[in-house]
Amino acid sequence: MQTQEKNLRYRAILIVALWLGFWLIALSLIAGLLWIPYTQIHFRSLNFSGVIAAIAAFSLAYALRPRWQKKQQSNKVHPLQREQAPALYTLVENIAASLEVKAQVNIQLIAAASAYISPERNWLGQIRSLEVGLGLPLLSSLSERELSTVIAHEFGHFVGGDLSLGPWIYRTRASIANTVYDLDDSIFFLDLLFLSYGKWFLRISASISRSQEFAADALAAQKFGTTASRAALEKVHLIDPMWSAYLDHELGNALQHGAKVPIFEGFRRFCKPGIRRAEVIKTIQRSENAAKTEFDTHPTLAERVQAICPGSEPGMPPLAECLHLTGGEAATEHAWYQSWSQQEIKEVSWERYGVDIVQSQNSERFAGSWMDPHKLSLRNLPDLASRVDTLWEQLRPQGISFLSPMGKRHYISSILEDWICACLTQYGFRLDYVPGKDVILHRDETALSPRQLLEQAIESKLSAEYLQQFELTPDTPTVAPASAPISSALNSEALA
Incomplete structure (x- = not known):
């Protein structure tokens, strides 16, 4: 135990010494930089070098400013009761x-x-x-x-x-790392x-x-x-x-x-x-x-x-x-x-998760909007896919967005995949959800992947006529065979 206490004392002293050394160097450098314009003003007029030194000192002082982080509010996690385990x-x-x-x-x-x-x-x-x-x-x-x-x-x-x-070391590491980050690529080479x-x-x-x-x-x-x-x-x-x-x-x-x-x-x-x-x-x-x-x-x-x-x-x-x-x-x-859970959540098996949760919420998401499958059918997918980079203003989330062009494209693509799923749900397809795998919807012997449909549409490999066959209910005569899985159907002559 004495050895452990001695090691702890050594580690604490070393970290404190390194931390003090960092700030001692920083404050000394600020003082040295400010000394240049001070002496110029005191003995003669301020010149260009003094102005540059003062700007560098204030830049360094700003980078070293204290940072108070608000403690994040999180849901209270209740401990496991003794009678439970x-x-x-x-x-x-x-x-x-x-x-x-x-x-x-x-x-x-x-x-x-x-x-x-x-x-x-x-x-x-x-x-x-x-x-x-x-x-x-x-x-x-x-x-x-x-x-x-x-x-x-x-x-x-x-x-x-x-x-x-440990927590003190972590905060010290974060403080020094933030300071170095703020000084990165400084024009004064302070970094x-x-x-x-x-x-x-x-x-x-x-x-x-x-x-x-x-x-x-x-x-x-x-x-x-x-x-x-x-x-x-x-x-x-x-x-x-x-x-x-x-x-x-x-x-x-x-x-x-x-x-x-x-x-x-x-x-x-x-x-x-x-x-x-x-x-x-x-x-x-x-x-x-x-x-x-x-x-x-x-x-x-x-x-x-x-x-x-x-x-x-x-x-x-x-x-x-x-x-x-x-x-x-x-x-x-x-x-x-x-x-931890304070919200009401619905208990559901993985077999029913795709139909009861994903399909249901997708349908509710687009109901009444301009993308409602009753108004905008699956045959419009090629047109939407050709405008995937211009749909941002129509589909962007509320508030300020800092997404990159690629991030915006991914965001729009995810919405289009959900819309394809909602369309197929409208046409009698059932979503079979397997954790980690691509979403697949089935109707009779036909299996369709919304992601694969979107990718093929973006590559201009799908036609409205081809997609129209999936809009027909199983009781309606089809204009083209719909029994082939998407993996084989996408290679057929039905493509544009």
Whole structure:
């Protein structure tokens, strides 16, 4: 314990010294620059060099101005009740007791593939309770022992003093980074000095943060073994990109639509092999291929595995689950929805989500507008697609928009895809929604993709005559065969 306190004291002194050094240099430079016009005015008339020095000093002072950030207001997340998950509370409290942590524990279920511990303090700075956040995918992917290593890791940060020092380091890093950003490309070349110092500070503070992660990993391995600790690290690294994409594009989207969908079942469907939507693929790849730099606060997976098991490389252990700690899959999902959601949401299966939620809301969205499928039929798609870059003024959102030309194009395209879906709904098509995959609508043996229809229309490969066949109801004689799926129909002679 004395060694930990000594390390914490050393880290705190080092960060404070670096922080003071940054501002000492900045204030000294401001004073030196102002001294030039001052001496010129005092001894002789002010000349051009004095004016430039004064402008540079005020520019630097503006970049160094204090920045007070308002605390973001967020929905109050209610802790998991003890009677909802007595086994999980017992597990967390036993780990806390083994590390001589006596504070009251409140567990919160979070959506991210991560965990945290946040101390709640009174006005004297004394800890009243510890908020322990545990991610849903941890419960569905880790064994009980592996989850224990994650919890022990977070308690390692607490007993090591990292939670008291960490927020201060973060704010200091943000303050210096903002100053360097404001001085970037300064005409007075002031940014060169501070950019060098800022990078040095970020490099030192990042190394401190990485050492904290190694220490917390070591504590977890000591408590529950290297095998479980290593497996937990590898599994979280494995599932995080997929879960983050699922959270952003599927679960979060369903919540915005007011739908309460089965969370874990949706993730299993999302992970099944198949052709995913382009934006989903891009999100997963961006997360998987994120380049590590010397300024990262966390070590790489390979470095952490090496520290726990010298000579080993990361592997892919089989997934497990410990949902029994929270009463099972359904009870865990119910507890998570109950913990934060204050709006009324409709419980719906993934099989019914496409029809009951997406199709229904799409139809309501365009009803009564100039894009109402009763007024603007699908055969108008080629004309709309030819004007996709000029529809912004008609379809733009309310208020000021800062979207780039490409962002505007994507916004208009998304509206047109929803409109195509509303049109096909009007013609008796049914939306089969598969998490992560392109939206497909079916009618009898015909399968149509709104996105593919739009892309073909933008490329001038669809005619109004071809699209008219889909406007006919199944009971109406068709002017052309409508039994071929869109993948083959788009290559037929029916194209313009």
